[in-house]
Amino acid sequence: MEGSDNHAKAAADRQWNLMRASFDGDWKGITTWYGRKGHSMNLKQGSSNPEASLYSIRFSDAHTGEWHGTGLRFAPGGERRFPLYRHNYNLGHNCWHFPQTAGQSSLEMAGSSARAGHEVNFFSGRSRSMLVALYQQQPDGQMLLDSIAATPFRCQRTNSDPERVQFQSLEAVFETVFGWQGVESVIRPGFNSVNETSDQRLAPFCSELFIKNEVNGLFTDNLICSLPESLPKHSFNIHFGCILDRQSFVHLTMEFDANHNLLAWIERRYQPNMHG
Numbered sequence: 294m295e296g297s298d299n300h301a302k303a304a305a306d307r308q309w310n311l312m313r314a315s316f317d318g319d320w321k322g323i324t325t326w327y328g329r330k331g332h333s334m335n336l337k338q339g340s341s342n343p344e345a346s347l348y349s350i351r352f353s354d355a356h357t358g359e360w361h362g363t364g365l366r367f368a369p370g371g372e373r374r375f376p377l378y379r380h381n382y383n384l385g386h387n388c389w390h391f392p393q394t395a396g397q398s399s400l401e402m403a404g405s406s407a408r409a410g411h412e413v414n415f416f417s418g419r420s421r422s423m424l425v426a427l428y429q430q431q432p433d434g435q436m437l438l439d440s441i442a443a444t445p446f447r448c449q450r451t452n453s454d455p456e457r458v459q460f461q462s463l464e465a466v467f468e469t470v471f472g473w474q475g476v477e478s479v480i481r482p483g484f485n486s487v488n489e490t491s492d493q494r495l496a497p498f499c500s501e502l503f504i505k506n507e508v509n510g511l512f513t514d515n516l517i518c519s520l521p522e523s524l525p526k527h528s529f530n531i532h533f534g535c536i537l538d539r540q541s542f543v544h545l546t547m548e549f550d551a552n553h554n555l556l557a558w559i560e561r562r563y564q565p566n567m568h569g
Contacts, residue, residue: 307488309379311390313352315416320348322423322446324366325513334438334522336510342366346444356380386482391560393417394545400482402428402524403436403553415516415535415543418454421446422514422535428524436524436553443512460536463511467500470542474498475563482555498563503532503544527551540564 324346325339346364353359358377365371382388388397393416399409410427422445429439447453460466475495478488496502506529507522519532533545546559 305383306379308388308390309382311392312382312388312395313355313358315390315393315395315414315421316350317352317358318350318419318421318448319450320350320421320446321345321449322421322444324442324444326366327441327443327510327512329439334441334508334510336441336508339443347449348446350377352377389480389482389558391478391480391488391558394543394560398547398555398558400555401553402549402555403434406430408439409436411531411533411547413533413545415537415545417537417541419448419451420454420457420514420537421448422516422537424512424516424518424533424535426518426520426531426533438508438520438522441508441510441512441518441520443514443516445514457514457538459513460511460515463500463509463517466511466515466517466536466542467503469539470498470536470563471500472497473542473563473565475544475561478560478562480558480560482557495561495563498542498544503534505530505532524553 322345323341323343325341327334327336327339329335342364344364346362349361351359356379359374360377361374362368363372365373387400389395394414396411396413398411402409407430408427410425412423412425415422425442426438427440428436431437474497477495480488504519506519508520511517515536517534521529521531528551529549531547534543536542542563544561544563548556548559550556
């Protein structure tokens with residue numbers, strides 16, 4: 294029992310330390326929201342508030358911090374603030390952190406909750422590219438994709454990263470990263486989860502590995518996704534990605550079982566000629 298407790302504490306500490314390393318910053322960016330138009334998602338035209346949101350995440354020591362957000366869509370008055378503590382961080386197991394990819398997820402995509410969703414952040418230098426997908430329960434109980442949000446955050450504590458060249462189509466993204474080699478890491482929900490890194494060579498990237506669902510989009514900062522329009526009655530995966538530069542593409546997959554419970558977050562990082 295003691296060994297299990299120590300393992301759980303070590304895993305929780307690792308997630309806290311990765312969160313601090315990635316999120317510590319004053320993150321400013323304009324969020325664009327894409328919603329439904331008729332019976333389908335409208336990814337061609339989004340809406341945004343010209344006033345940028347600011348997420349200020351600071352730590353007074355190795356165990357204590359504060360999250361302070363302004364310009365928020367869903368918070369009363371557009372502002373929210375809450376403390377961060379190592380000892381009780383991520384008790385619900387819904388936050389997850391790879392060294393340069395992180396977010397929070399609904400662990401159950403169906404059931405009693407009327408809403409479910411995922412936030413994925415891809416970090417590069419002092420850039421934080423965020424994609425959010427929200428599902429809404431319908432009167433018949435079906436979970437339907439309701440909105441997608443994309444934000445190109447940049448940290449205000451230092452000089453901005455160089456402007457990122459924006460791709461104009463999903464096809465252009467996939468043509469660029471076609472054949473790149475990758476490495477894989479896996480996190481599973483729960484305190485005993487570890488970041489499992491595989492040394493096995495992945496199959497070269499092709500678009501068929503990503504385009505698995507009905508809603509496929511390209512957004513600012515070269516964020517991409519492949520999401521089900523409505524949740525199927527069987528197991529399924531959802532996909533997020535970001536081409537950070539001409540040498541780095543990240544593919545984040547979330548696996549769900551037939552009961553719509555989240556099984557794993559899988560990060561695959563691709564580079565040209567990664568293995569020589």
